[in-house]
Amino acid sequence: EVQLVESGGGLVQPGGSLRLSCAASGFTFSSYWMNWVRQAPGKGLEWVANIKQDGSQIYYVDSVKGRFTISRDNAKNSLYLQMNTLRVEETAVYYCATERGANSGHGQAFDIWGQGTMVTVSS
Amino acid sequence: DIQMTQSPSTLSASVGDRVTITCRASQSISSWLAWYQQKPGKAPKLLIYKASNLESGVPSRFSGSGSGTEFTLTISSLQPDDSATYYCQQYIGSLYTFGQGTKLEIK
Numbered sequence: 516e517v518q519l520v521e522s523g524g525g526l527v528q529p530g531g532s533l534r535l536s537c538a539a540s541g542f543t544f545s546s547y548w549m550n551w552v553r554q555a556p557g558k559g560l561e562w563v564a565n566i567k568q569d570g571s572q573i574y575y576v577d578s579v580k581g582r583f584t585i586s587r588d589n590a591k592n593s594l595y596l597q598m599n600t601l602r603v604e605e606t607a608v609y610y611c612a613t614e615r616g617a618n619s620g621h622g623q624a625f626d627i628w629g630q631g632t633m634v635t636v637s638s
Numbered sequence: 639d640i641q642m643t644q645s646p647s648t649l650s651a652s653v654g655d656r657v658t659i660t661c662r663a664s665q666s667i668s669s670w671l672a673w674y675q676q677k678p679g680k681a682p683k684l685l686i687y688k689a690s691n692l693e694s695g696v697p698s699r700f701s702g703s704g705s706g707t708e709f710t711l712t713i714s715s716l717q718p719d720d721s722a723t724y725y726c727q728q729y730i731g732s733l734y735t736f737g738q739g740t741k742l743e744i745k
Contacts, residue, residue, distance in 0.1 A: 628683075
């Protein structure tokens with residue numbers, strides 16, 4: 516079964532750090548661009564970051580540049596998001612998602628999503 | 639950054655109705671547009687990619703059209719299971735953006 520499972524969410528104080536993980540199974544993880552998308556409670560979807568199959572290209576939404584780091588370990592079929600200097604407004608469910616099409620170039624729709632992990636930034 | 643604007647923000651329609659949701663981009667995105675359906679507490683589900691291509695397993699009552707800056711998602715005959723929030727997304731260039739969402743309710 517094709518699956519993405521996020522973990523690592525929780526409660527963190529403003530200014531704190533958290534590392535999210537996304538475990539992939541049922542497909543060739545190393546062949547896909549991977550993304551993080553977040554959704555604040557009751558709000559819409561916001562794309563956060565993505566990473567190329569081999570990790571050689573990485574992009575971030577402006578609001579997280581310099582604070583968040585996306586990475587992947589193809590040997591472990593895992594995607595990560597290191598989040599530093601967290602803000603209250605970054606309280607959200609964080610989803611990982613694949614870009615459609617094995618060995619595709621940058622810029623594809625997101626066809627596989629995890630169930631999400633909740634990050635709460637609060638004192 | 640490319641801004642995506644959906645209309646309407648909320649929509650109420652009856653079973654069997656034809657429903658259309660519009661998405662406008664702040665600049666041309668060619669056909670690099672996707673539509674997603676999201677139900678409460680669930681992850682989004684891909685419906686349409688590259689503006690008009692139906693994702694495998696998605697009912698044929700869903701269709702997408704448009705190019706450049708204006709796009710539409712159409713549900714030809716609304717079903718009770720279609721109650722959800724729908725998002726468009728552009729994926730041209732380095733940075734991706736979603737529309738603000740359209741909440742579709744069944745009367």
